[in-house]
Amino acid sequence: xxxxxxxxxxxxxxxxxxxxxxxxxxxxxxxxxxxxxxxxxxxxxxxxxxxxxxxxxxxxxxxxxxxxxxxx
Amino acid sequence: xxxxxxxxxxxxxxxxxxxxxxxxxxxxxxxxxxxxxxxxxxxxxxxxxxxxxxxxxxxxxxxxxxxxxxxxxxxxxxxxxxxxxxxxxxxxxxxxxxxxxxxxxxxxxxxxxxxxxxxxxxxxxxxxxxxxxxxxxxx
Numbered sequence: 001x002x003x004x005x006x007x008x009x010x011x012x013x014x015x016x017x018x019x020x021x022x023x024x025x026x027x028x029x030x031x032x033x034x035x036x037x038x039x040x041x042x043x044x045x046x047x048x049x050x051x052x053x054x055x056x057x058x059x060x061x062x063x064x065x066x067x068x069x070x071x072x
Numbered sequence: 073x074x075x076x077x078x079x080x081x082x083x084x085x086x087x088x089x090x091x092x093x094x095x096x097x098x099x100x101x102x103x104x105x106x107x108x109x110x111x112x113x114x115x116x117x118x119x120x121x122x123x124x125x126x127x128x129x130x131x132x133x134x135x136x137x138x139x140x141x142x143x144x145x146x147x148x149x150x151x152x153x154x155x156x157x158x159x160x161x162x163x164x165x166x167x168x169x170x171x172x173x174x175x176x177x178x179x180x181x182x183x184x185x186x187x188x189x190x191x192x193x194x195x196x197x198x199x200x201x202x203x204x205x206x207x208x209x210x211x
Contacts, residue, residue, distance in 0.1 A: 006210070033146040036076040036207075045210025046148050 006047050009069045013042045015060045031055040075207070077136055077143035078152070082203035084132035085196070088125055093193050096121035100186060111181050155211065156202035160195050167191020 016022040024038040031038075031052055040046035041056075048056070057064045075083075099117055108114070137143055171188045 033148065034076050034142055034144055036074070036079075037146050037148040039074075040148060040210060043210070049147050052147060 006044055007070060007072050008047045009044065009071055010041065010056075010067055012038070012056060012067065015062070015067065019060060027056070027059060030059050075140075076149070077140040078145060078149040079204065079207040080136040080140060081133060082200045082207070084129065084136060086200035086204065088128040088132060089193060089196055089200070092121055092125040092128060093189075097186070097190070097193075104182060104186075109180060109182055111185055114182065114185075152203055152206045152211075156199045156206060159202055160199035163195035163198055164191050167194070 012027070016024070016027060024042070025035045028035045028038045032055065033048075033052060037046065037048075041048050053064060053068055057067045060067060096118060100114055103114065103117070167188055167190065170191070171184050174184045174187060
């Protein structure tokens with residue numbers, strides 16, 4: 001789980017690596033954002049909208065709470 | 073530097089404003105201290121500065137497009153743009169109120185006009201700087 005400056009952590013990087021080394025660009029194209037935004041989400045510099053969060057979870061076929069964790 | 077088009081655009085705007093309008097204010101200050109107190113004398117210098125600013129911005133953005141693989145705008149760009157504009161818009165409001173106050177007290181129109189212009193420039197500089205900070209460090 002990537003360390004985050006924000007209260008929402010995620011494990012997108014690990015999920016990409018276990019999904020045939022999916023690139024940030026490939027994930028970005030599937031969820032409709034730029035590669036820089038995927039990078040910012042992974043680095044904990046940006047919390048995506050609920051819609052994008054659901055799209056990410058959908059790509060990895062996981063429930064939202066397995067991809068994102070809220071740590072207040 | 074791994075940046076998207078919008079971040080490059082913020083850098084271009086910041087540098088262009090500092091160089092071109094900074095240059096204008098330097099010349100205007102020289103004129104004012106040299107005894108030029110008629111606002112009309114500043115108009116040609118300002119017009120040249122605006123034309124230069126447009127040219128620098130256009131060529132800067134053409135270069136940014138050429139250097140960026142994907143110039144799409146997404147939700148993060150929209151949030152950053154909205155947040156930086158929201159946090160910098162008060163500077164113009166302060167400038168307008170200061171200009172009105174200055175007019176009430178009969179301050180020279182050259183100073184009032186340049187005060188307004190300075191507040192607009194400061195607001196844009198703050199907005200571009202905030203965009204860059206948000207892109208580099210998150211928010």
